Amino acid sequence: MFAAASRPEYSTGVTHAPSGVARPAPRPWPALRAALLTFVLAVQCVAATPAQPIAPERFARAENQRLVGWLRAALAAIGISIERPRLEQTLIDASEDLIALRSQLLEPVAPFFRYTDTRQQWGLFLLGSRQCFRLHIQGRNRDGGWELLYRAGAEDRLGLAPWLRYRRLRGIFNPNQRGARAQYRGFVDWVSRRILAENIEYDAIRVSMERLEIGEPGEPTRSLGFEHVEVRTRAELVP
Amino acid sequence: MSLVERWIRFWDRHEPADALAVLRILVGAVVLSDLAEVGRLGLVEALWAPIEDGGIGPSRHARPISLTYAWLGASASHAWLIYVIACMAALAVTLGARTRASALVLVVAYAELSRLSPDADRGIDVLLRNALLVLAFSGAGKTLSYDAFRAHGHLHPFVRVPSWPRVFLVLQLTVLYFWAGILKQTAPWTALGGYSALFLVLQQPHYASFASLALSPELLAALSPLLAMATFVTVFWERGALVLPLLFYFRETRTRTGRVRAFVNRARLLEIWVALGVVFHLSLALSLELGIFPWGCLALYPALARPAAIRNVVARTARTIRRIARGAARARNPR
Known part of the structure; x- marks a missing residue:
């Protein structure tokens, strides 16, 4: 199946037919x-x-x-x-x-x-800023209280991590220097619809980005509050 | 010989097709694996279908931004159509079936997917599209391919093809790394921020792997000098890509005289640069969740190898596979 051969590494001025027979180039x-x-x-x-x-x-x-x-x-x-x-x-x-x-x-x-x-x-691999974000997803239960369903890198009660850690989805929800991405609201719609369809105990989903400041070596990471907070209710998402 | 004649001769050089064939297989496999991952996660409609069909893509009522949506209309089924075409083209590129046409179809389908969900299309996707365009115009399908099997009756014929596509891919790597290095101007990538970038990246919840996030603050603090050194080396290595074409040229013309050429080749500076790149990307693959980014970049590294060396590796691998297959056959049938 494989044919071994040893020939000179480079040549110039001629092209070769698939059979290996040289023919003069135009x-x-x-x-x-x-x-x-x-x-x-x-x-x-x-x-x-x-x-x-x-x-x-x-x-x-x-x-x-x-x-x-x-x-x-x-x-x-x-x-x-x-x-x-x-x-x-x-x-x-x-x-x-x-x-x-x-x-x-x-x-x-x-x-x-x-x-x-x-x-x-x-602009590849320009990560490494002291401030970054952490995705939070919460569900509102029948008592009106908010339950934490997903927190990036920590909490994952509904098994959402395989989707949310996939690079293309992260590219959609992770804010850049100018703020939330253009498709962020579409992402919130999609993830809310997906969670509400499979979990009837929740009637609303809240998606937010926690701004973090990473400390110096030995110092803890601080939370600087929540941004890009979006809430979707079941009534909004059901056509 | 005039400068123009030398320039024409330089772009008319030919080499064994093996390096470009291996590149084609790796690039195709990386794209295919990523598209398969989208399918496995059930994200095709989520990523590319219109909002009205449950996706995150553009609205059906928006001005069509993709050719497919403009011609056929925006719908989830048309998002699936582009996805399936991209998967089939990626498989064909990997196998080397109708390689040129497959690579061009893949570029167009991949670009269509990008337009449907621009935020989901990352730098590595652009790099792979650039590489596929070069491969489409190369002789990458002339060996280690279905096309070669059809033409020669075996998978690995000895074929010489123009070497300019490999030169283009080396230049692509140069531009890629050099600009990535130059744009790393924020404080954590410099002495102003104590070269703390990699220390910080390992704590970013959206990017760090679970293993990295599980590192205790004490251990991270203990590792911080090492990470600072790694940050410095990363920036130095990326900016050092500017001399990559020169190192490559010196290696390609190693039989010529010249002290600088002799020193560069003896010191194996190109090999050191490549080794640093491999270590950098493998470290990223282990410590961060960047998807196909490290593998997509590494897929282009065979462009930096000598074609003859790649051919020897392929031939050795084929011999090993044959030996293993014969051994397995003997074990199954001892007589």
Whole structure:
């Protein structure tokens, strides 16, 4: 079934038929291919540049203040003295100009990126902030009291964890820096409907996000209260 | 030889198809396993059906954002249709059946699913779509595939294919890791926050595995210096991806002269970078619940290996499987 063979690792200038018999490549093809690949590389390089301009509030953060400080020092070293506010405004203006240029350059190929939903913006694994959220789901019983049904990483009375720990659902309910995600309310509808359908003892479901602040090593994690609180009653969800 | 001629020759290089074939199998398997997980959890309608049909997807009355919904209408059955097409295409890519067409269909179906539930589509899905697009235009289906079996009568023919797709995937890894490293500017990823990012991640209830969440505060505090060092190495390693193409080029041209090239190859800097990456992703897989993220990234690592080395590994694995199969057959039938 498997055929072993040892041949040189690379060759150039010829293409090979499936049978392994070499045939001369048509001469224009390597040049045309190189041109096409160069074009694709150039487009992807432009696509890899930042897609958002610098937001002014970002300069308030310590790490960005440090970066601006380094930049000022570098400019001072070559004899350019510039005040911090002016430098920050210059950076904002430059970033807006670059984003406008980027959009213009990518406009002809925008349908390709849209229909394949591909891009080169990689904010991967940026977790690690001191504040984070914890999903809470509570059910209202016949006495009107709220019972804790699910608390991420701790409580799971109804066996919801396999769903709620799945990455795609987490992407929907876990808030980002701008707040609750666009599909969060749809998620609340879905999870409430699912729980109420299987548990007749509850007549309403409350979903909320507890904001946590993780302490220094040896310090406990503190709760900073609940946000994005949504309640769904049985009457609301039953058509 | 002019610079233009050298450029054309560089993109016209050919190599054994094995590395791209292994990449194809791994990428297809990762996508397929994730889609199968959605099916196992019963989340197909939840994730992609319209709100009116019990899903979290776009409303039936919203302007259609997916081609399928625009052409066929928004309904749970059409969400299922896209899902089934994506599963079949992922299986076909893994098996290498009509590889080019399957990879293109998978990209389109995968993108359709993304448009139906944008928040459920993560960075790793974009990375896998990018990789599938490159594989669709490569010779990844020329060996270790059903296509090869149809053409040659066996699964592992020796076929040479253009090497540019592998170069593209190395560049993709470079951009991926470099930007991920550059964007890690928040205090916990820097000295300002004492490189505490990994210490903090292990306590985030939505991401930490149950094993990580069970670690006592005392143990976490004791481990914090080690985690700080791991955070520093992670950022250094990700930003170091910028030199990945150079390390790759030096390894590919190792027969040429030059002190820097000789030092880089002797010190095995590329292999060290790859080893750090494997350790990083396996650690994430063990300590956090990130789904296919670590496996999707690792699926692209064969692009960094020498094609001949991959071919040897495949041939050795095939020999081992044959030996085991013969042994099992003898055990079943001692005569």
